[in-house]
Amino acid sequence: MSNTDVVALxxxxxxxxxxxxxxxxxxxxxxxLRKSGPAIALAPFFIFTFLGLGIxxxxxxxxxxxxxxxxxxxxxxxxxxxxxxxxxxxxxxxxAFLSSIIPGVLGVFLAYAIQTSKSKALRRLIxxxxxxxxxxxxxxxxxxxxxxxxSTGLLTFWLNAIKLNPWHFGFNLYTFSGVxxxxxxxxxxxxxxxxxxxxxxxxxxxxxxxxxxxxxxxRYWYHVGVPxxxxxxxxxxxxxxGSAFAAYAxxxxxxxxxxxxxxxxxxxxxxxxxxxxxxxxxxxxxxGMLVILSVTMILYGLVRKRASRWLL
Amino acid sequence: xxxxxxxTALLAGATVASLTAVGISASSVAASGASSVNWAxxxxxxxxxxxSMKALVAAxxxxxxxxxxxxxxxxxxxxxxxxxxxxxxxxxxSSANPDGSSAEEITAITADKGRSSAPDVVDVGTSYAVTSTxxxxxxxxxxxxxxxxxxxxxxxxxxxxDDYGGYVAIGCNSTAVTTCPTSFKQMLTETGxxxxxxxxxxxxxxxNSALAAVQAAAIANGGSVTNVAPGVSFFATLNKxxxxxxxxADLQTVESGATNIVIWWDYLEASGIxxxxxxxxxAVPSDAAVGEYYSQGVSASAPDPAAARLWEEYLYSVAGQxxxxxxxxxxxxxxxxxxxxxANKTLLANLPAIPSGTKSIFPTTGQISAAATVVGSTxxxxxxxxx
Amino acid sequence: MASLNNFEEATFLAQxxxxxxxxxxxxxxxxxxxxxxxxxxxxxxxxxxxxxxxPLFAGxxxxxxxxxxxxxxxTIAALPSAPGFSAAFWLSMRxxxxxxxxxxxxMVPTAIYVHVRVPRMRRVMDFVTVLPxxxxxxxxxxxxxxxxxxxxxASPYLLSLMYVILAMPFAYRSLDAxxxxxxxxxxxxxxxxxxxxxxxxxxxxxxxxxRSGLMSALVxxxxxxxxxxxxxxxxxxxxxxxxxxSTNGLPNGHIEIAAAMIGLxxxxxxxxxxxxxxxxxxxxxxxxxx
Numbered sequence: 010m011s012n013t014d015v016v017a018l019x020x021x022x023x024x025x026x027x028x029x030x031x032x033x034x035x036x037x038x039x040x041x042l043r044k045s046g047p048a049i050a051l052a053p054f055f056i057f058t059f060l061g062l063g064i065x066x067x068x069x070x071x072x073x074x075x076x077x078x079x080x081x082x083x084x085x086x087x088x089x090x091x092x093x094x095x096x097x098x099x100x101x102x103x104x105a106f107l108s109s110i111i112p113g114v115l116g117v118f119l120a121y122a123i124q125t126s127k128s129k130a131l132r133r134l135i136x137x138x139x140x141x142x143x144x145x146x147x148x149x150x151x152x153x154x155x156x157x158x159x160s161t162g163l164l165t166f167w168l169n170a171i172k173l174n175p176w177h178f179g180f181n182l183y184t185f186s187g188v189x190x191x192x193x194x195x196x197x198x199x200x201x202x203x204x205x206x207x208x209x210x211x212x213x214x215x216x217x218x219x220x221x222x223x224x225x226x227x228r229y230w231y232h233v234g235v236p237x238x239x240x241x242x243x244x245x246x247x248x249x250x251g252s253a254f255a256a257y258a259x260x261x262x263x264x265x266x267x268x269x270x271x272x273x274x275x276x277x278x279x280x281x282x283x284x285x286x287x288x289x290x291x292x293x294x295x296x297g298m299l300v301i302l303s304v305t306m307i308l309y310g311l312v313r314k315r316a317s318r319w320l321l
Numbered sequence: 322x323x324x325x326x327x328x329t330a331l332l333a334g335a336t337v338a339s340l341t342a343v344g345i346s347a348s349s350v351a352a353s354g355a356s357s358v359n360w361a362x363x364x365x366x367x368x369x370x371x372x373s374m375k376a377l378v379a380a381x382x383x384x385x386x387x388x389x390x391x392x393x394x395x396x397x398x399x400x401x402x403x404x405x406x407x408x409x410x411x412x413x414x415s416s417a418n419p420d421g422s423s424a425e426e427i428t429a430i431t432a433d434k435g436r437s438s439a440p441d442v443v444d445v446g447t448s449y450a451v452t453s454t455x456x457x458x459x460x461x462x463x464x465x466x467x468x469x470x471x472x473x474x475x476x477x478x479x480x481x482x483d484d485y486g487g488y489v490a491i492g493c494n495s496t497a498v499t500t501c502p503t504s505f506k507q508m509l510t511e512t513g514x515x516x517x518x519x520x521x522x523x524x525x526x527x528x529n530s531a532l533a534a535v536q537a538a539a540i541a542n543g544g545s546v547t548n549v550a551p552g553v554s555f556f557a558t559l560n561k562x563x564x565x566x567x568x569x570a571d572l573q574t575v576e577s578g579a580t581n582i583v584i585w586w587d588y589l590e591a592s593g594i595x596x597x598x599x600x601x602x603x604a605v606p607s608d609a610a611v612g613e614y615y616s617q618g619v620s621a622s623a624p625d626p627a628a629a630r631l632w633e634e635y636l637y638s639v640a641g642q643x644x645x646x647x648x649x650x651x652x653x654x655x656x657x658x659x660x661x662x663x664a665n666k667t668l669l670a671n672l673p674a675i676p677s678g679t680k681s682i683f684p685t686t687g688q689i690s691a692a693a694t695v696v697g698s699t700x701x702x703x704x705x706x707x708x
Numbered sequence: 709m710a711s712l713n714n715f716e717e718a719t720f721l722a723q724x725x726x727x728x729x730x731x732x733x734x735x736x737x738x739x740x741x742x743x744x745x746x747x748x749x750x751x752x753x754x755x756x757x758x759x760x761x762x763p764l765f766a767g768x769x770x771x772x773x774x775x776x777x778x779x780x781x782x783t784i785a786a787l788p789s790a791p792g793f794s795a796a797f798w799l800s801m802r803x804x805x806x807x808x809x810x811x812x813x814x815m816v817p818t819a820i821y822v823h824v825r826v827p828r829m830r831r832v833m834d835f836v837t838v839l840p841x842x843x844x845x846x847x848x849x850x851x852x853x854x855x856x857x858x859x860x861x862a863s864p865y866l867l868s869l870m871y872v873i874l875a876m877p878f879a880y881r882s883l884d885a886x887x888x889x890x891x892x893x894x895x896x897x898x899x900x901x902x903x904x905x906x907x908x909x910x911x912x913x914x915x916x917x918x919r920s921g922l923m924s925a926l927v928x929x930x931x932x933x934x935x936x937x938x939x940x941x942x943x944x945x946x947x948x949x950x951x952x953x954s955t956n957g958l959p960n961g962h963i964e965i966a967a968a969m970i971g972l973x974x975x976x977x978x979x980x981x982x983x984x985x986x987x988x989x990x991x992x993x994x995x996x997x998x
Binding site for chain 2: 262267284
Binding site: 050119126139199209 | 745748749752753756759760762763764765766767769770814815817818821822825826829831834835836838839840841842843844846847848850851852854855869870872873876877878881882883884885886888889890918919920921923924927928930931932934935936937964965968972975976979980982983984
């Protein structure tokens, strides 16, 4: 029942055989077409991606190695592996990691709870709304949370009335955990949306079969449910990681730099009002983020390989 | 006989030629007066002729539009300035990206080159004006009132020139707080118990007013515009006291109650918060008066070069400068205008006074840059240490 | 790993009993489990509702106040009649429509092709499609604006192209999850051996089974194109999000939030409408129906 890494059978193979010799010249062309098939079929995607994504990425790498006064240099890289920039990478990684695991798991639970609802209209509505919320962020999201859980926020006010004001117990919205908490607002809907297609594929008949064999709920999930969903869960978490890693406007408006984060530092150099002549340092930080992402991708690949072994 | 014929012919030819030449040059003078001035290359107006103010107005009207960028309507009264310009000259003004940063303005000049919606003029932090001059992105232009702009506030060749400025000020919601602080020291001695919720406008490595606030706090605590460590530790203490709210403080945060004290440019408080919040007071701190100017530049690749220059002439006319004054900002020609009685006296009186005994300090671009480096590397560890 | 063969047998049996599963449901033990499950579901949905709706309520409440703090519709009412609204609205609609078109035409065949023919490319695709989310949008648009020819820069559909790139991580991930959940190999083999060509296979066999993945991809792409601000602003186009920021008369902190709330609710309404155009009858609401 493994759905991962299927060896693709080529239905065209039934063509070869009896009439091969008479179609010699045709088959040569066919072989070329077949071999270059993937290249041709994937060409539109890769050309498009190269133009819209590859070129800016090359630009990042190029400018990361350009001195602020022109000329090839390693000095930008040398600068960003120390002090506040290194702290920025660490914090950003930590933030992205937590913001992929926690909302990732919560998102799976929420998606399952929604998916098992009997009302099709509700499921449709939540799908649509999730898409909008997954793209919501920035100053407005921050404002909503300040208006809710700030020291004069609505919820704070209500809780204060029943003597449970969180601020009196040491709660502070403008902290690292506060940022993770606010990030969940767009991370959870994102996870819900990308895991639902996999949940839909979780056949009811498997569940029935497991129950008929006497499996408890937990055993069903451990032996059937989670292994089948795991590749998609991991893929979703990777997406959440990227999303939280590069998120800028929300963190900026919630903490204004009291937590060192790489996207905010990039913003200072490339999109700021104070430092005008260190643009390439910003690109170097962006390059550093790409490196961290690549390393994360390698780790992700390893975890995914182990996960698919669990399935078997 | 033949020789005389040749001489006559030559004479006639020469006469015709010279008459034609005179005719051509006469007509070309007339023609250039109408349409062959390349306004992108004009560096200043002349009293008469094809590059006079009259010709400029005509050419600008012919272009029919002006593209400005990053000019919020409530920033130094730009909303009214744009409307008045439109009404006076009947030129459409499209205001792009009103909340944009100086970096975005400069980027737009190169990234949108060749488009009819590319910016014609920019209003940026001075260091950005300097950097883009070095990259040949700005065209030199000296307005008619050039001599009225103080020497320290402009590039000698005319590539950029300061437009307006203001001081770091303490804005306070007097209805929400028992006593409004009038100095940095006062913010420290009276702690969060007083209900102070102090904010600055974004992080100091990104926002000019925030950096200036840190510089002012530094001066108030024994530092200077370059030795800003005391300023950073001031905000660290504020944060520990629970009095600092690390958000982008503006009208919204005041109206929602998240902040009741905002340290910002005095003119932004005056046009952005005072009209909407009853009891909002704005005061320059008594222990530090740090000011800064912003700078104008004309894009070298402006799609509407005549309109761009007309805009500059308008901004630096008495009417334009007084409009900035109306927005609570101090226009760069203010000293001259005060000396010659052309500054609007009521508007002048509305400006927050510099407390007596407090020295006004205007940091140079070099000092700002140095301060930004220090703040950038210590802000998170010091102020954020509790976070 | 316990008896996979038994499991397959049991699955076969269960599949053939799928029609009468609700009869089996009534038997004891299972009823208790369902009640237990219902409680758990309720708790999850209640907590989620609180987390998402309370801040939304706080935002809407603030936008319904005027500067004096009293309840008032004036801020919200003023918006649609403000100048430039309809132009911005129609621009957003056009750009979004083209974005969805190009994204569908590009991503769906590519994802299917990779899954069917070159599964080994999936790691490469994972990496490439995650990149757009990690590169700051301002860097993306700067990079593209520097190399794009002027005729392209002068068209708002350059934004559509960039939105396809931005939405790529979301779209691909949704399609990938959907494709991973169906037995693509069996489906395509069966369809091809029954005489269908590739186009017919994809259109009539694969796509209907990808409904959920397509829906997620569509919703995410739509919402992104409708709400994206940074690139539209830098590319000097007045889409709705850009227009919202530009309408600023007298200083009024409530207006910006009101505009954001309208944008949010408006996008929800629009996307819901588009989603409900899909008139598929998928019967029961349980996860998995095959």
